[in-house]
Amino acid sequence: MIRAELLKLTTVTGTWVAVGIGAAGLLLTQLLAVTFIPALASGDVRGVPAQSELGAVDPGSLEFQAAALNPLGSVLGSTGSIGVATIVVMVLGLLVATTDYRFGGLVTTALAQPRRLRILGGKITATAIAAAALAVVFVVICLATLLITAAALPSIEFVVPVAQVLGIAARSVAVIVLLALLGLAIGVLVRSQLAGVLVVIALLVLEPIVQSIAQLVTGTVPVWAQLLPLSLGQAAIADSANSVFPAIIALPALAAIVIGVTTASGAVLRRRDL
Numbered sequence: 001m002i003r004a005e006l007l008k009l010t011t012v013t014g015t016w017v018a019v020g021i022g023a024a025g026l027l028l029t030q031l032l033a034v035t036f037i038p039a040l041a042s043g044d045v046r047g048v049p050a051q052s053e054l055g056a057v058d059p060g061s062l063e064f065q066a067a068a069l070n071p072l073g074s075v076l077g078s079t080g081s082i083g084v085a086t087i088v089v090m091v092l093g094l095l096v097a098t099t100d101y102r103f104g105g106l107v108t109t110a111l112a113q114p115r116r117l118r119i120l121g122g123k124i125t126a127t128a129i130a131a132a133a134l135a136v137v138f139v140v141i142c143l144a145t146l147l148i149t150a151a152a153l154p155s156i157e158f159v160v161p162v163a164q165v166l167g168i169a170a171r172s173v174a175v176i177v178l179l180a181l182l183g184l185a186i187g188v189l190v191r192s193q194l195a196g197v198l199v200v201i202a203l204l205v206l207e208p209i210v211q212s213i214a215q216l217v218t219g220t221v222p223v224w225a226q227l228l229p230l231s232l233g234q235a236a237i238a239d240s241a242n243s244v245f246p247a248i249i250a251l252p253a254l255a256a257i258v259i260g261v262t263t264a265s266g267a268v269l270r271r272r273d274l
Helices: 002-010 013-042 062-068 084-103 105-112 116-152 162-190 193-218 229-238 247-271
Strands: none
Touching: 002 084, 002 116, 013 062, 013 084, 013 116, 062 116, 084 116, 084 162, 084 193, 116 162, 116 247, 162 193, 162 229, 162 247, 193 229, 229 247
């Protein structure tokens, strides 16, 4: 089952298009984040410092470089910021769930394996493997961009300890896998690829909007608004003292959301006609 799901995933053109867009988009945003944004803030671009709009940006600081290693955020991203990589990760899981529906392969799969929960288990495992591999690529892009920039600019020195780099990388892989599994569960629930993509985009767009509205009304981002998937993912990767939830809380909370949605998708898959 797992090998078959991986084969289906890797032979669909949409998968490679999504991965290519994600890698290229992440590379571009990381280059802008570690080179253009600091230059803009210091006034090297416009001749006038933009620190009033961007705040103090120090590419040589530990905080800046640690944030730049986050493949799902940016050095200026908020708790619920949306990046190309985030969309691609969830779409990857969505493709695993909906490709069979689109091409009619789920009926054949069900004939070979009548137990639908085993079918879902194979999709979950294949999604986790593919997402973990994609996460490694994203982590390498972030780290390589930062290292090359630090080597090219004499004013910047790479200051992130190896242990912290490894911690960010490990948490990034875990979060990316969980978000891909969330996309998988959404795909199983909605079945249609187009509908699934629209649902994913809507969820990703609505989260920061809800947080912004809540902040305008209350003057701060409420705790409940930071218990949404993107915010939990960002908090888990950053594991910052400035976050409401440390990684030890944020990561299990995100996992609980994914497990809940996946359980619902499994229940629907068992009872629904193919």
